Amino acid sequence: MGKVYLVGAGPGDVAYLTVKAYKLLQHTEVLIYDALVDAELLELVPSDCLKLDVGKRGGKPSTAQASINELLVQYCQQGKQVVRLKSGDPFIFGRCTSEIEALKAANCEFEVIPGLSSALAAPTLAGIPLTDPVLSRCFTVFTAHEPDALNWEALAAIETLVVLMGGSTLPEVIYRLIKYGKSRKTPIAVIRYCGTPQQQIWTGTLETILEITANISLSPVVITIGEVVQLRKYLQTDNVETDQAIGK
Numbered sequence: 001m002g003k004v005y006l007v008g009a010g011p012g013d014v015a016y017l018t019v020k021a022y023k024l025l026q027h028t029e030v031l032i033y034d035a036l037v038d039a040e041l042l043e044l045v046p047s048d049c050l051k052l053d054v055g056k057r058g059g060k061p062s063t064a065q066a067s068i069n070e071l072l073v074q075y076c077q078q079g080k081q082v083v084r085l086k087s088g089d090p091f092i093f094g095r096c097t098s099e100i101e102a103l104k105a106a107n108c109e110f111e112v113i114p115g116l117s118s119a120l121a122a123p124t125l126a127g128i129p130l131t132d133p134v135l136s137r138c139f140t141v142f143t144a145h146e147p148d149a150l151n152w153e154a155l156a157a158i159e160t161l162v163v164l165m166g167g168s169t170l171p172e173v174i175y176r177l178i179k180y181g182k183s184r185k186t187p188i189a190v191i192r193y194c195g196t197p198q199q200q201i202w203t204g205t206l207e208t209i210l211e212i213t214a215n216i217s218l219s220p221v222v223i224t225i226g227e228v229v230q231l232r233k234y235l236q237t238d239n240v241e242t243d244q245a246i247g248k
Contacts, residue, residue, distance in 0.1 A: 002029075002080040003104055004072050008089040009033075011125075013036050013195040014040040015226055016116050024083055024113065030075045032068065038196065041085070050075075065095060069102035076108040089117040093164060117141075119162045122194035122222035126201050128229055132246040134174015135227040136160040144169040147176065156180035160226035167218030168243030174206050178227070182206060187229035192221045203229060 010016035035055025054063035144166035184207040
């Protein structure tokens with residue numbers, strides 16, 4: 001019997017992969033991976049490793065979750081070492097529950113390897129602290145994939161918000177936050193391709209950000225909302241090359 005490792009790849013760049021994940025990739029026999037930013041991640045596996053792309057992208061054809069579950073069980077039962085490589089951290093919107101349930105039902109051995117979530121990495125790389133003694137005593141991370149399922153009154157009262165999968169629903173996010181009491185002047189940062197040479201950052205307020213990002217494809221992005229966004233001008237790097245890379 002083989003073993004399945006549910007591995008977090010981090011925000012995309014191979015530099016942010018954990019040491020444990022790096023070592024596992026070097027010895028894996030089957031790699032089943034999501035839509036990852038850095039192609040170098042796929043070069044870390046042995047030359048004879050079977051690579052299966054099951055990535056999901058909004059609005060595009062994607063592999064059904066049931067099929068992914070079947071692949072994990074199938075190759076594990078063949079005695080293979082399988083790495084299920086996921087963006088960010090496996091347990092933060094990583095759809096791990098059904099995969100683990102399928103593995104347990106088939107008596108397949110598995111292990112979960114944490115990864116650096118873009119929810120934490122993107123604001124940090126943009127020079128935005130998610131907590132601050134005065135401006136942000138807490139923060140909340142949520143996905144805007146299903147706006148109707150969220151408690152917007154509660155979210156609007158929280159000092160700092162981090163929104164994943166919110167590029168296409170940004171107008172709805174802004175509308176609902178303002179509706180439930182968030183000031184139109186609340187600062188917001190939209191961070192695309194965090195931690196890569198293609199990283200770009202747009203900042204504004206809830207009132208102005210849609211105009212600032214008009215006609216720009218906001219995928220994949222991490223959105224940070226709150227007064228801490230203003231701290232970026234004091235905390236971001238002074239390195240010129242980095243500033244150009246993030247679209248200043």
